[in-house]
Amino acid sequence: MITCDELRLKDKIDTFATFGALDNGGITRLSLSPAALAARDEFCKRCRTLGMEIKTDDMANIYATLKGDENLPAIMMGSHMDSVVQGGNYDGILGVLTALEAAETIVAERIPHRHPITVVVWTNEEGARFDPAMMSSGVIAGKFDKKLMLESKDKEGTTFGEALEASGYMGDIKNRLNRKDYMALVELHVEQGPVLEAEEKDIGIVEGVVGMVNYEFTFIGQADHAGTTPMKYRKDALFAAANVIRYLHDELDKLDSNLVYTTGRMNVSPNIHTIIPDYVKFTLDARHQDSKVINQVVEIIKSVPNEVDRCSVSCKELWSRKTVAFCEEFVDFVEKNTNEYGYSSMRMYSGPGHDAQFIADIIPTTMIFVPSQNGHSHCEKEFTPLENCFKGANVLLQTILDIDKK
Amino acid sequence: MITCDELRLKDKIDTFATFGALDNGGITRLSLSPAALAARDEFCKRCRTLGMEIKTDDMANIYATLKGDENLPAIMMGSHMDSVVQGGNYDGILGVLTALEAAETIVAERIPHRHPITVVVWTNEEGARFDPAMMSSGVIAGKFDKKLMLESKDKEGTTFGEALEASGYMGDIKNRLNRKDYMALVELHVEQGPVLEAEEKDIGIVEGVVGMVNYEFTFIGQADHAGTTPMKYRKDALFAAANVIRYLHDELDKLDSNLVYTTGRMNVSPNIHTIIPDYVKFTLDARHQDSKVINQVVEIIKSVPNEVDRCSVSCKELWSRKTVAFCEEFVDFVEKNTNEYGYSSMRMYSGPGHDAQFIADIIPTTMIFVPSQNGHSHCEKEFTPLENCFKGANVLLQTILDIDKK
Numbered sequence: 001m002i003t004c005d006e007l008r009l010k011d012k013i014d015t016f017a018t019f020g021a022l023d024n025g026g027i028t029r030l031s032l033s034p035a036a037l038a039a040r041d042e043f044c045k046r047c048r049t050l051g052m053e054i055k056t057d058d059m060a061n062i063y064a065t066l067k068g069d070e071n072l073p074a075i076m077m078g079s080h081m082d083s084v085v086q087g088g089n090y091d092g093i094l095g096v097l098t099a100l101e102a103a104e105t106i107v108a109e110r111i112p113h114r115h116p117i118t119v120v121v122w123t124n125e126e127g128a129r130f131d132p133a134m135m136s137s138g139v140i141a142g143k144f145d146k147k148l149m150l151e152s153k154d155k156e157g158t159t160f161g162e163a164l165e166a167s168g169y170m171g172d173i174k175n176r177l178n179r180k181d182y183m184a185l186v187e188l189h190v191e192q193g194p195v196l197e198a199e200e201k202d203i204g205i206v207e208g209v210v211g212m213v214n215y216e217f218t219f220i221g222q223a224d225h226a227g228t229t230p231m232k233y234r235k236d237a238l239f240a241a242a243n244v245i246r247y248l249h250d251e252l253d254k255l256d257s258n259l260v261y262t263t264g265r266m267n268v269s270p271n272i273h274t275i276i277p278d279y280v281k282f283t284l285d286a287r288h289q290d291s292k293v294i295n296q297v298v299e300i301i302k303s304v305p306n307e308v309d310r311c312s313v314s315c316k317e318l319w320s321r322k323t324v325a326f327c328e329e330f331v332d333f334v335e336k337n338t339n340e341y342g343y344s345s346m347r348m349y350s351g352p353g354h355d356a357q358f359i360a361d362i363i364p365t366t367m368i369f370v371p372s373q374n375g376h377s378h379c380e381k382e383f384t385p386l387e388n389c390f391k392g393a394n395v396l397l398q399t400i401l402d403i404d405k406k
Numbered sequence: 407m408i409t410c411d412e413l414r415l416k417d418k419i420d421t422f423a424t425f426g427a428l429d430n431g432g433i434t435r436l437s438l439s440p441a442a443l444a445a446r447d448e449f450c451k452r453c454r455t456l457g458m459e460i461k462t463d464d465m466a467n468i469y470a471t472l473k474g475d476e477n478l479p480a481i482m483m484g485s486h487m488d489s490v491v492q493g494g495n496y497d498g499i500l501g502v503l504t505a506l507e508a509a510e511t512i513v514a515e516r517i518p519h520r521h522p523i524t525v526v527v528w529t530n531e532e533g534a535r536f537d538p539a540m541m542s543s544g545v546i547a548g549k550f551d552k553k554l555m556l557e558s559k560d561k562e563g564t565t566f567g568e569a570l571e572a573s574g575y576m577g578d579i580k581n582r583l584n585r586k587d588y589m590a591l592v593e594l595h596v597e598q599g600p601v602l603e604a605e606e607k608d609i610g611i612v613e614g615v616v617g618m619v620n621y622e623f624t625f626i627g628q629a630d631h632a633g634t635t636p637m638k639y640r641k642d643a644l645f646a647a648a649n650v651i652r653y654l655h656d657e658l659d660k661l662d663s664n665l666v667y668t669t670g671r672m673n674v675s676p677n678i679h680t681i682i683p684d685y686v687k688f689t690l691d692a693r694h695q696d697s698k699v700i701n702q703v704v705e706i707i708k709s710v711p712n713e714v715d716r717c718s719v720s721c722k723e724l725w726s727r728k729t730v731a732f733c734e735e736f737v738d739f740v741e742k743n744t745n746e747y748g749y750s751s752m753r754m755y756s757g758p759g760h761d762a763q764f765i766a767d768i769i770p771t772t773m774i775f776v777p778s779q780n781g782h783s784h785c786e787k788e789f790t791p792l793e794n795c796f797k798g799a800n801v802l803l804q805t806i807l808d809i810d811k812k
Contacts, residue, residue: 193634210633214679224781226668226691227616227757228599231659233781238669238688239655242648249645253637262632263644264679266672273620273671273689273724274758275784282644283679285632318679351633352680375639377631378681 001340002401004098004105004393010386012097015042016081017089026380027089030154031082031124032060032163039081039093040169043121046100050107052119056171059136059146060164062121063175066103066113068404073183074116075403076363077102077396080125080355087126088382090389094370095188096121098393105397113404115183122355123169130160137355140176141362177362184403185365186330187356188396190384194375195348202343202391204369205334209350209357211294211323212287215301217244221311223270223278238268238277240311244304248284251300256293260351261286289323289349323349324357327364330403334368337398343391368395407746408807410504410511410799416792418503421448422487423495432786433495436560437488437530438466438569445487445499446575449527452506456513458525462577465542465552466570468527469581472509472519474810479589480522481809482769483508483802486531486761493532494788496795500776501594502527504799511803519810521589528761529575536566543761546582547768583768590809591771592736593762594802596790600781601754608749608797610775611740615756615763617700617729618693621707623650627717629676629684644674644683646717650710654690657706662699666757667692695729695755729755730763733770736809740774743804749797774801 019042020027020035029035040062044054047064055063065074079095099119106113127133130152138144150161164170177185196204221235245263252261262285269279286297306313331347338345348369350357356365370392373383425448426433426441435441446468450460453470461469471480485501505525512519533539536558544550556567570576583591602610627641651669658667668691675685692703712719737753744751754775756763762771776798779789 191634192631193636194630194639195634195636198639212633223785224600225598225758225783226670227618227666227693227759228597228601228783229666229757229781230599230601231663231666233600233604236668238672239651242651245645245648246652257637260633260635260637262642262680262682264632264681264683265677266644266674266683267677268672271671271673273691274668275670276668277670277672285679287633351635352631353633375630375635377634379629 002109002111002397004101004390004397006386006390008104009097009101009390009393012101013089013389016093016097020083022086022380024380026086026382027083028085028087029081029083030129031126032167033129036082037167040121043081043096047119050104052103055175056169057175058170058173059139060123060167060169061136062169063118065116065118066106068114068116069112070114072115073181074118075400076118076120076182076185077187077400078120079187079189080122082124082126084126084128084378086380087378088380090190090382090384091192091377092125094190094384094389098188098389098396101393102397102400111401113401115404117400118182125355129154134353134355134358137358141358143358177359179362182363184330185356185359185363186368186396186399187354188368188370188392189354190372190377191369192352192372192377196369196371197373197375199346200344201346202388203338203345203395205331205338205345205347206326206350206367206369207331207347208289208323208325209353210287210289211291211321212285213294213298213320214318215284215315216318217241217282217284217313217315219280219311219313221276221278224276226274226276229276234276235310236276237280237311240309240313241280241282244308244313247304248300252297255296256288259286259288259293259297261297283318287351291323324360326360326366330364330366330399333399333402334366334395337395341391341394343395368392407804408515408517410507410796410803412792412796414510415503415507415796415799418507419495419795422499422503426489428492428786430786432492432788433489434491434493435487435489436535437532438573439535442488443573446527449487449502453525456510458509461581462575463581464576464579465545466529466573466575467542468575469524471522471524472512474520474522475518476520478521479587480524481806482524482526482588482591483593483806484526485593485595486528488530488532490532490534490784492786493784494786496596496788496790497598497783498531500596500790500795504594504795504802507799508803508806517807519807521810523806524588531761535560540759540761540764543764547764549764583765585769588769590736591762591765591769592774592802592805593760594774594776594798595760596778596783597775598758598778598783602775602777603779603781605752606750607752608794609744609751609801611737611744611751611753612732612756612773612775613737613753614695614729614731615759616693616695617697617727618691619700619704619726620724621690621721622724623647623688623690623719623721625686625717625719627682627684630682632680632682635682640682641716642682643686643717646715646719647686647688650714650719653710654706658703661702662694665692665694665699667703689724693757697729730766732766732772736770736772736805739805739808740772740801743801747797747800749801774798
């Protein structure tokens with residue numbers, strides 16, 4: 001079977017790791033930052049060398065296209081190049097570089113293809129500089145209001161709109177991904193979790209992105225002095241919150257074992273060691289591919305009483321998403337190819353969100369996962385062995401060629 | 407019996423409430439701030455009008471003294487004039503103003519007294535601008551190193567030493583409170599708790615300041631992605647912390663019912679709703695007058711395992727203090743006087759720390775508490791009815807006169 005070039009892929013990974021490089025091996029490459037623009041320049045330079053035509057749309061998404069033999073809509077592959085603060089060299093960028101390597105292989109090996117083949121780079125997937133995450137694919141898919149997005153500010157007060165204008169990558173709205181000009185998207189991404197490694201699998205065949213809910217609980221007590229207020233008079237919002245966290249674990253652990261849930265953010269006020277906390281908030285994020293299980297989670301959330309330990313308790317949904325199912329035909333192509341290459345694999349759902357989940361609303365889409373060492377992601381320790389990157393690139397290449405033939 | 411002048415005391419409270427006044431009735435009068443210096447100027451002006459001699463020491467503590475009939479060491483009364491951010495009009499300042507009113511009554515009524523009578527104002531009791539609290543009484547009592555204190559910085563980077571020099575109130579080290587020149591201190595203060603009000607008592611006869619320990623717990627887990635990490639692989643530091651808070655409550659509630667304990671400060675990292683918390687700290691503050699009970703608390707703290715929910719757990723003592731017992735003779739004077747005035751009262755220990763607890767190491771000392779409405783303190787809602795302030799001033803006055811006669 002046709003394969004990519006492992007050393008050429010290594011060169012790509014090593015080169016792009018220099019854009020925003022930090023001392024401990026990771027990167028900070030915030031969206032549209034100088035480091036991210038340098039990575040975009042290098043990407044475009046390499047695409048032009050391969051004879052690809054480059055367009056950008058009004059959200060600075062980049063579309064680098066190899067002409068096809070026939071006048072057909074293009075097959076897309078790609079991901080994002082921005083990172084979180086102190087992120088790693090695989091999340092997002094590996095999906096771009098394996099796509100670039102697949103395109104380079106097609107050019108170098110003169111592999112015939114009927115459809116044009118486009119490598120795409122989505123702008124601001126992380127949302128680490130400009131909230132929200134998956135901003136530009138979301139605008140294209142009608143999930144986010146573009147006007148609001150342009151007003152999103154970074155910590156220095158620069159708006160996304162200003163950064164976009166200054167980037168030199170803002171193009172025409174007509175160049176956006178659409179059903180007429182594009183017919184498929186395959187996004188390779190690191191798993192960002194420990195399952196593939198623990199199960200000793202090379203490739204994750206991604207069937208979709210799990211549904212989720214995100215709630216915020218608020219506890220209101222009374223901020224009295226730690227030294228003067230007898231226990232029986234206290235309204236300790238942190239104690240109430242700790243008890244509700246315990247309750248949620250007890251109840252949620254009774255549901256399906258594939259459910260994941262997280263109390264990731266907690267803020268305590270006034271947060272002084274000699275004052276009883278009077279105001280505590282925490283978030284609960286819960287994900288599962290089956291909407292019935294998500295509904296059970298919501299029932300448990302709603303079962304928390306309005307008053308706990310003499311504190312008032314309320315909760316509200318911050319956001320939610322329904323499970324996104326990927327194109328079954330493409331999922332089958334990925335599975336077939338992992339088998340044909342002799343790679344081990346497993347079917348799975350993505351827990352995190354990805355640009356592909358929004359694009360799946362517009363054109364048939366799927367994803368390919370490669371393992372994350374120790375499950376680390378969004379940190380400098382994020383790592384995927386070259387061998388796994390190479391295997392992922394090969395499955396991506398063959399899947400694109402399968403879609404081209406169908 | 408002799409009494410102070412209630413309307414004159416009201417005028418004092420109303421006048422001093424203007425220094426640092428906020429829109430909602432409270433004040434921000436940080437130590438040595440322009441508002442605090444204006445309050446000091448007004449205090450000194452009023453003392454001079456009463457014929458008092460004013461000295462300041464090297465920590466800018468103010469000693470305003472009425473001459474006595476004999477050549478004896480002085481009897482002191484007073485408190486502090488600084489507040490926390492968005493504090494109230496009673497914590498600290500009421501101890502200064504009732505002392506000033508008692509002195510004014512002695513002058514106006516020409517009450518003979520053998521000892522000089524000094525109204526004292528301690529610098530930086532709150533520690534809200536310059537850490538730590540009770541700084542200047544602590545330096546005098548040898549609890550804190552003066553050199554380190556001078557280097558303590560506020561949020562703007564100004565050191566306490568610089569603020570002291572600029573204040574115009576820095577005096578001679580020779581003027582510090584000492585055993586030769588001073589023989590007693592009585593500090594009136596608001597209770598800062600709900601007990602006197604709940605028990606419908608006018609006066610708290612303060613027998614001492616409770617002993618306390620303050621520990622910080624640290625939980626280290628692993629910061630994995632909320633969407634990808636199966637529950638069984640997780641090391642959730644916040645879940646571990648919530649369970650330990652629950653455990654501490656369960657165990658500490660078995661001890662003496664006068665024990666108070668507080669988990670007031672908790673910091674969660676990275677504190678992002680989609681990341682499992684990997685680093686959580688919280689403080690445990692526990693107070694009781696009996697050191698045996700405090701020792702039981704420490705045993706319970708030490709009984710927390712080193713590993714909880716797959717997270718490592720450690721704890722360290724941040725600080726502690728032994729119970730301070732006040733001068734029994736003075737405590738009896740206070741009790742006698744509340745009875746003679748016909749005021750209701752109860753004996754109690756102070757939970758919060760006060761300058762008096764440090765001075766108690768040097769000269770015989772006691773405190774008088776007046777009720778705090780709803781137990782509020784360190785907030786704009788802090789309030790003590792005028793009637794209670796007046797009763798407190800009378801007990802203070804008579805106690806000073808009793809000490810003078812003994």
